[in-house]
Amino acid sequence: xxxxxxxxxxxxxxxxxxxxxxxxxxxxxxxxxxxxxxxxxxxxxxxxxxxxxxxxxxxxxxxxxxxxxxxxxxxxxxxxxxxxxxxxxxxxxxxxxxxxxxxxxxxxxxxxxxxxxxxxxxxxxxxxxxxxxxxxxxxxxxxxxxxxxxxxxxxxxxxxxxxxxxxxxxxxxxxxxxxxxxxxxxxxxxxxxxxxxxxxxxxxxxxxxxxxxxxxxxxxxxxxxxxxxxxxxxxxxxxxxxxxxxxxxxxxxxxxxxxxxxxxxxxxxxxxxxxxxxxxxxxxxxxxxxxxxxxxxxxxxxxxxxxxxxxxxxxxxxxxxxxxxxxxxxxxxxx
Amino acid sequence: xxxxxxxxxxxxxxxxxxxxxxxxxxxxxxxxxxxxxxxxxxxxxxxxxxxxxxxxxxxxxxxxxxxxxxxxxxxxxxxxxxxxxxxxxxxxxxxxxxxxxxxxxxxxxxxxxxxxxxxxxxxxxxxxxxxxxxxxxxxxxxxxxxxxxxxxxxxxxxxxxxxxxxxxxxxxxxxxxxxxxxxxxxxxxxxxxxxxxxxxxxxxxxxxxxxxxxxxxxxxxxxxxxxxxxxxxxxxxxxxxxxxxxxxxxxxxxxxxxxxxxxxxxxxxxxxxxxxxxxxxxxxxxxxxxxxxxxxxxxxxxxxxxxxxxxxxx
Numbered sequence: 001x002x003x004x005x006x007x008x009x010x011x012x013x014x015x016x017x018x019x020x021x022x023x024x025x026x027x028x029x030x031x032x033x034x035x036x037x038x039x040x041x042x043x044x045x046x047x048x049x050x051x052x053x054x055x056x057x058x059x060x061x062x063x064x065x066x067x068x069x070x071x072x073x074x075x076x077x078x079x080x081x082x083x084x085x086x087x088x089x090x091x092x093x094x095x096x097x098x099x100x101x102x103x104x105x106x107x108x109x110x111x112x113x114x115x116x117x118x119x120x121x122x123x124x125x126x127x128x129x130x131x132x133x134x135x136x137x138x139x140x141x142x143x144x145x146x147x148x149x150x151x152x153x154x155x156x157x158x159x160x161x162x163x164x165x166x167x168x169x170x171x172x173x174x175x176x177x178x179x180x181x182x183x184x185x186x187x188x189x190x191x192x193x194x195x196x197x198x199x200x201x202x203x204x205x206x207x208x209x210x211x212x213x214x215x216x217x218x219x220x221x222x223x224x225x226x227x228x229x230x231x232x233x234x235x236x237x238x239x240x241x242x243x244x245x246x247x248x249x250x251x252x253x254x255x256x257x258x259x260x261x262x263x264x265x266x267x268x269x270x271x272x273x274x275x276x277x278x279x280x281x282x283x284x285x286x287x288x289x290x291x292x293x294x295x296x297x298x299x300x301x302x303x304x305x306x307x308x309x310x311x312x313x314x315x316x317x318x319x320x321x322x323x324x325x326x327x328x329x330x331x332x333x334x335x
Numbered sequence: 336x337x338x339x340x341x342x343x344x345x346x347x348x349x350x351x352x353x354x355x356x357x358x359x360x361x362x363x364x365x366x367x368x369x370x371x372x373x374x375x376x377x378x379x380x381x382x383x384x385x386x387x388x389x390x391x392x393x394x395x396x397x398x399x400x401x402x403x404x405x406x407x408x409x410x411x412x413x414x415x416x417x418x419x420x421x422x423x424x425x426x427x428x429x430x431x432x433x434x435x436x437x438x439x440x441x442x443x444x445x446x447x448x449x450x451x452x453x454x455x456x457x458x459x460x461x462x463x464x465x466x467x468x469x470x471x472x473x474x475x476x477x478x479x480x481x482x483x484x485x486x487x488x489x490x491x492x493x494x495x496x497x498x499x500x501x502x503x504x505x506x507x508x509x510x511x512x513x514x515x516x517x518x519x520x521x522x523x524x525x526x527x528x529x530x531x532x533x534x535x536x537x538x539x540x541x542x543x544x545x546x547x548x549x550x551x552x553x554x555x556x557x558x559x560x561x562x563x564x565x566x567x568x569x570x571x572x573x574x575x576x577x578x579x580x581x582x583x584x585x586x587x588x589x590x591x592x593x594x595x596x597x598x599x600x601x602x603x604x605x606x607x608x609x610x611x612x613x614x615x616x617x618x619x620x621x622x623x624x625x626x627x628x629x630x631x632x633x634x635x636x637x638x639x640x641x642x643x644x645x646x647x648x649x
Contacts, residue, residue, distance in 0.1 A: 016540040020450055026442035027451070027459060030514070033507050034466050037477050091354030099351055137355060139634070140362040146561065146630035147623060148568020150595045151369060154602070154619040158368040162607065194361060201358065225344035255470025258570040258595070262602050284472040284571075291476050292575060301480075308476050312469070319468045323461070 038312075045309025048302040054310075058268060062290060063299045067307050072272050073185075073265075073280035074314070078254045080189035080276070081196065085253070086246045088193070089200025092137075096201070097208040098230055100134035101127050145198035149258040156191030156263040179277055183264035186276035191259045196249040203245020207238035240329040244322045251318030255311065257284035283311040369623055372616035375608075385409075385610035391418045391617070407581040407592075409601070409611040416614055420583040424498075424591035428573055429566040431502020431587065432509050436562060439506075440513030441555055448521040449543040467511035475575030478504030483576065496578030498587040504572050512565055513558040516637070520554020521547055523644045553640040557633040564629035568622050570595040594618045 056066035101108045108131040112124040165181035173179050211234050219229040235242075257265075266279040267289055273280040286307050294300040375382040386409075394417050398404050405419040447459050483500045486492065492499070524547050532542040548555070570593075578590020579600060592600075598615050605612045 013538065016538055019540050019544075020446070023442045023446035023450065026439045027446050027455075029439055030443055030459075030466065030510055031462050033510075034462055037469065037474075037507075038465075040477070040481055041473070088354055088357060091351050092358040095351040095355035099348065099355075133355070133359070137359045137362075139631075140359060142634050143627055143630050144362055144365070146564050146626050146633075147365070148565075148570065148595060148626055150568065150570040150598050151365070151619050151623050151626075154372075154598065154616060155365045155368050157602070158372045158616070159364060162372075163368065194365070197358065197361075225340055227344040227347035228340070230347075251468065255468075255472065257470070257472045258599060261599055284470060287472050287476050288571065288575065291479055304476070304480070308473055312473055315468055315470055316465065319464065323464070 041305065041308050041312055044302070044305040045312075048306030049309055053303075053306050057270065058303075061295065062268065062303070063294070063296060064303075067281075067283065067286060067303070067310065069269055069272055070281040070283045070286045070307065071310065073269075074254065074283045074311075076185060076273055077189055077192065077260070077280060077282060078250060080185060081192040081253050082246070082250050084190060084193035085196045085200055085249065089197050089246070089249070090204050090242060092197075093201045093204030093208060094230065094234075096134050096137060097205050098226070098234065099130075101131045102213075103131070105131040105135045141198045141201050144194075145202070149195060149256050150261075152191055152195045153259040153261055153263060155194070156187055156259060160187040160190050161263065183262060183266075183279055184277045185264055185273050185280050188260040188264035188280070189276075191263050192253045192256060195256060195259055196253040199249035199252060200246055203248065204238075204242045207241025207245065208234060210241060211237040240325050244326045244329075247318055247322035247325070251315050251322065254318060255284060255315045257282070257288060260285065283307055283314070287311060366623075369616065369619050373613060373620045375610075375613045376617055379613075382610045382613050385414050386416050386614045386617075390416050391614070402583040405583040407597070409614060414610065416610075417583075418618070420581040421592055421594055421597050421618070423583060423585065424577070424581065425567060425593040425595075427498040427585070427587060427591055428502045428505055428577060428593055429563065431498055432505035432566045433559065433562060435503055435506030436509035436513050437559055440510045440558070440562075441517050443510075444514050444517035444521055444555075445543055445548060448518050449539065449547060463511045463514050466507070467515075469508075471508060471569060471571040472575070474504055474508055475572040478572060478576035492588055494578060494588065494590050496576060496590050498577070498589065498591050501573050501577040501591065502587075504576050505566055505569055508569065508572060509562040509566055512562045516558035516561060517551070517555045520551035520558075520637075520640060523554070523641070524550045525644065551640075553636045557636040557640075560629050560636070561633040564626040564633065567629075568595055568626050570599050574599045594622055598622075 053066040054071065055068050057069050058067065059065035103111075105128070108124075108128040112121070112128040115121045115124050161181060161183060165184075165187065168180040169178055215233050215237065216229055219233045220226070224232065260282060264279050265282045265285040269279060269281050287304065290300050290304040290307060294304075376386055376388070377383075394415070395404050396406055396415060396417075402420070405417040406415040407417055407420050408415045443459070447456050451459065478500055479496070482504060483495045486500050486503075487495050528546055528550055529542050532546040533539075537546070573591075573593045574596040577592060577596055579592055579596065580590040581592040581597065582589055584591075598618055601611070602615050605615060
């Protein structure tokens with residue numbers, strides 16, 4: 001019999017310790033990256049953010065003044081985007097979760113297949129088709145979430161501006177006049193709304209799933225219609241989850257720049273957008289312009305850091321709000 | 336049931352069904368309109384004269400080096416529209432990003448699911464969420480203004496903006512994707528796997544590396560695929576930190592230009608309907624198809640694994 005290999009207590013081997021330390025190092029690296037980025041921006045940015053910076057327009061070819069038009073433009077864009085994306089996203093999720101068959105496509109189809117010659121076959125067919133639609137929509141939504149944001153920008157240009165906008169112009173404007181067929185607040189908001197739609201849909205469906213099925217059945221058994229069940233039972237039970245999803249989606253949309261590059265963001269505007277057909281300034285786009293096209297990089301650096309600081313603060317505050325709502329509902333449901 | 340309640344219920348059913356249809360119609364419109372603006376490359380003779388598949392992938396200029404043979408200069412006197420410099424740039428940035436993010440993301444996921452005390456895990460999660468919440472324009476700004484200078488000072492790069500700098504910043508943005516999906520997969524591995532391994536005398540590390548990680552391999556693979564899809568399409572980081580030079584070069588120390596950055600940089604000044612316009616939409620279609628395939632694969636692998644793990648746990 002060969003001599004047994006030298007055994008040490010498994011967790012005390014020195015090689016193990018080094019390996020675990022290496023794994024732990026990766027966590028340290030990730031935390032370090034975040035801390036360095038935030039600290040750098042907070043350190044240089046906080047110094048630049050003054051009352052004048054927040055409330056004044058840029059001056060002297062973007063080398064002085066503030067970012068007020070960009071803040072207003074971003075706010076207007078985010079509000080318009082939310083108005084379009086949140087109701088549509090929530091309604092789509094409600095349709096997917098409450099109105100399509102819960103048993104899934106394969107089972108619904110099987111039930112239809114075996115129902116030959118029995119009554120109610122038509123109903124089972126529609127049920128299977130509805131399940132098919134739900135499956136297609138869900139996978140399309142999952143894929144939409146992964147489409148690059150620049151492709152949304154191309155779509156916004158090709159569909160909203162070139163197709164819809166130009167069509168409206170042809171119908172309503174005198175020949176040669178362009179009002180709708182160019183980049184504007186409206187089209188940029190529509191483009192961003194499509195981008196945030198998947199986030200809202202997925203989060204809302206997840207929230208609807210947390211409402212126990214029994215509650216719906218109890219409500220229906222009491223004689224409530226499906227809409228009454230949704231409004232009085234399902235929505236109150238899932239509202240905070242829906243709000244979390246909506247806020248996280250909005251925060252993602254607020255920071256995106258690629259989709260608005262050619263759908264309405266402006267380099268510099270002396271006035272605030274007063275109409276949905278106006279172009280607008282945007283914090284993220286302003287960061288891009290200041291950091292890549294500035295004639296004097298050193299002179300604009302404080303302004304640049306200040307703008308980044310405001311943008312980052314905005315997205316983090318939105319994120320934070322989402323996380324707080326989520327954790328509050330979690331602790332409530334555990335009670 | 337009163338008439339009013341029944342009518343209201345019917346109306347709301349209609350509203351929700353329409354919403355479901357609107358969402359799905361828009362998804363197909365996105366397909367349609369990105370592709371529609373690409374079609375002239377295949378049909379319009381005037382556009383085809385300047386831009387077609389043969390010119391994108393086959394055209395070669397006279398010159399001693401590859402950077403002179405394969406050129407993207409769509410607005411010059413005689414337009415040159417080889418896509419190779421841009422495709423190589425995209426792949427270089429993606430490769431550097433994944434080379435950084437894959438090991439770091441997976442190692443962090445293994446550490447936090449198998450070794451980290453519960454309190455540390457409570458710290459890691461919000462850190463990852465915050466990192467994922469940084470807008471890509473801010474990450475691009477950081478790479479352009481801060482990281483590029485640091486890296487150049489440390490390693491003495493000839494060009495301040497290069498594939499290493501851009502790829503690294505891209506990697507920062509990819510870490511949350513890889514971490515989140517891998518960690519989900521590792522946590523889904525049933526306890527019984529670990530207990531069996533411990534009972535056989537394996538250490539925690541042996542269990543993590545030889546039992547848990549292989550069991551979660553599909554999730555880890557899916558996280559790489561989804562991160563690849565994100566990397567290929569990421570725009571702002573590469574537009575700002577890549578140096579914006581469409582240069583055919585395999586060197587990681589040269590500046591680069593990606594598909595997404597080319598669209599972002601040139602679409603603003605292009606004449607609608609021109610060959611250049613169609614060529615940019617062709618790049619968009621390319622991005623769409625690549626990300627669509629990688630997403631489908633990623634999601635499909637994750638679903639398969641979830642189903643298997645649910646079976647194993649019960």
